[in-house]
Amino acid sequence: MEIAKLHQLFLNCNAANTDTRKIKLNDMFFSLKGENFNGNKYAAQALDLGAKYAIIDEPEFKTTDKTILVENVLKTLQNLATYHRNYLKTTIIALTGSNGKTTTKELINTVLKQKYNTTATIGNLNNHIGVPLTLLSMTKKTEVGIIEMGANHQKEIDFLCNIAQPDFGYITNFGKAHLEGFGGVEGVIKGKAEMYNYLIKNDKTIFVNLKDPIQIEKTRNANTFSFGTNKANINIKFIKASPFVFCTLDEILIKSKLIGAYNYNNIAAAMAIGKYFKLENDIIKKAIENYTPTNNRSQIVKIDSHNIILDAYNANPTSMQAAILNLEKQSGNTVAILGDMFELGDEAKAEHQNIANLAESLDIDLVIFIGENFYRAEIKSIKFKSFDDFKNEYDIKSIKPSTILIKGSRGMALERILPLF
Template sequence: MEIKALHELFLKCHSVCTDTRKIQKNDMFFALKGDNFNGNTYAENALEKGAKYAIVDETEFNTSTKTILVNNVLETLQKLASFHRDYLKTPIIALTGSNGKTTTKELINVVLSQKYKTTATIGNLNNHIGVPLTLLSMTKNTEIGIVEMGANHQKEIEFLCNIAKPDYGYITNFGKAHLEGFGSVEGVIQGKSEMYDYLISNDKTIFVNANDSIQVEKTKNTKRFSFGNTNADINIDFKEAQPFVKCAFNNQEIESKLIGEYNFNNIMAAIAIGTYFKVNSTSIKDAIENYTPSNNRSQIIEKGTNKIILDAYNANPTSMRAALENFGKQAGDKIAILGDMFELGTEAKVEHQNIADLAISLDINEIIFVGENFYQSEIDSKKAKKYKSFSFFEKDFDFSKLKNKTLLIKGSRGMALERLLQVL
């Protein structure tokens, strides 16, 4: 079936779904495949649950007038999303980067939604499946689309840009993330900059953090809108981050609910993009001040007499360093519980040792390292202890002594350190 004809059927459906557990009446089900599952086997179940159509790519599952056989379900999903994007002609803002993508996306969304009907990436559905699903969730009512793009190897951002065809783009930063796939920080810069390559070649607009010399250099002589402390299209002043980030622009101060000076860049981007799209200053201020972080990202949680900074959604050397340096400046009796950082490849040993050394050097009363990588680090300090796994830590540590403490909990997604909330 041609994509145009499939799109006409799609427009008659409620939405797109790839998981039969979440099927709603009149959905279009795409039978995706993974390493451990074959969505084709669920096509009949999807129809029984109310799906209007099921897209399959294996002949034996093309069993009714409601199944549509294609060559490749994933490729069809991606082509349909790109066709839908062209059909709507909605302005698209794309963003990528090593750290802060999802928080920045959420901030941009709450700011722009003060004036426009927006559709943004849900959670971090930012890969070769998530980006198409985000595009297909947009409707004629969507006035601005906000698409987060993640990548762990070269050519991935280029691929996603060719699907989403963004009109505007922003790269949060270049950091030590996914080194296993990118090979080096230089590889990260090259991979993330594929967004710049797309925007420049298509004469689109780039939002640039003027405080980042690499970003400034890479976007010179381009169509760009800059933000920073000075000499930018919009100047935003940093005030403090003790514990929450405060800043000022257009003669008004914003007090956010985000901790850490590293979140200042994320807030600046939202202010700048809101300003570019003519959201008034008061609305920008209200949106940012009312935004509360969630999903284990920079969350402040009170548990009994303890204050917990939960930042356990993900971690890499750059974000871990920023979180620790901010934590070291906090007041009170502080304990850092740090989990392994994943996808670092051959750099894992060195990067974990560097973070261990940094943590010990800071004004932090006690440090707990959890995971096989940290366990292999050389740690010689009375205020630090290491555990090979979460289970060993859970069994050995005396949680009853945690009274009137401030805790930082940070680690990669696979460590699932948010489990500590149940223990506490």
């Protein structure tokens, strides 16, 4: 079926859906396939559960005129998303980066929704499936779409940009993340900068942090709107992070609920984008000050006499370094519970040793390492090969009242530590 005709059918549906467990009445179900599943087998079930149409790519599963046969379901989902994006003509802001992109996306959305009807990526649905689903969740009421793009190899950001066709873009930073897939730090820079290449080629606007020399270098021939220094378009300044980030916007003091100096750039980017979209300073101030982090990202959790910095959603060498340097600055007794960092490939051994060396060199009262990579490192501190070993062998209640950093990659799921208190 032609995309234009399929789009007409989609406009009469409630939403795009790829999971029969979340089907709602009048959804359009896309029968995606993976290594261990075949969504075509669930097409009939989706219709029984209330889906208006089921998109399939295997003829034997066409049982009714509500099952629509296409050559490739995934490609159809992506093409439909691009068609829908152009049909709506919604302003699209895309962002990627090694660290902080989800927090930055949430902050941008928090600011812009004060004036505009916005749709933003939900959670971390930021890949070749999540981006199309986000685009298809937009309606004629959506004035600004905020699309987070994740990647772990070359050409992925370029591919996502061609689906979403953004009008604006921002890259949070270029750090040591997904080194295995990108092939080292230079590969990370090349891969993330694919967003810049798309925006420059299409004469779009890039938001730039002038404190980042890589951002400056990669956007020399671009339309830019900047923040970060006295030479920038917007006057934003860092004041302190003790532990919450304080900064100013045009000399107006803003007190955020985000901890760590590393979150300043995320806040500054959201404020700069708010200014570009003509929001008043007092509205931006209120939005930033009311934002509270969730989903295990720099959350402050109070348990008994402990202040816990729960940053267990993800980790890489760049974000881990920033988090433990921030912990050292906190007053009182400090504890770092650090879990393995994933997707580092050949660099895993060296990067875990580097983090271990740094953590042990800082003025942190207690450091505990969890995970096979840290366990293999040369470490004087307490270490455990697995979370279960930590849980079974360490009495966490023996820790005196402290500020406690809990950080590790998603696969470590270190939020499981909280119930142990």
